[in-house]
Amino acid sequence: MLAFYCVYRGYVGGLAWVAGMVSSSWIAHGAICSWYFNMAKSDHKSADGTGITFAAAQAKEFIQQEWESPAI
Helix, strand or coil, X not given: CHHHHHHHCCCCCCCHHHHHHHHHHHHHHHHHHHHHHHHHHHHCECCCCCEXXXXXXXXXXXXXXXXXXXXX
């Protein structure tokens, strides 16, 4: 909005600060998401390398348990 206002008021200088502001926030977002997903992958593995969900299903001998969802 600030960039549009600057152009509307006749500002003819460079608007590189807008590109810098937007791109730096997306770079930070990408770095944080990458770190979080790598951490989540490592946290969801057991010592022998199998996934926790798979190991839990294997421990229950892959039997699907029946359960009822609560009424809404």
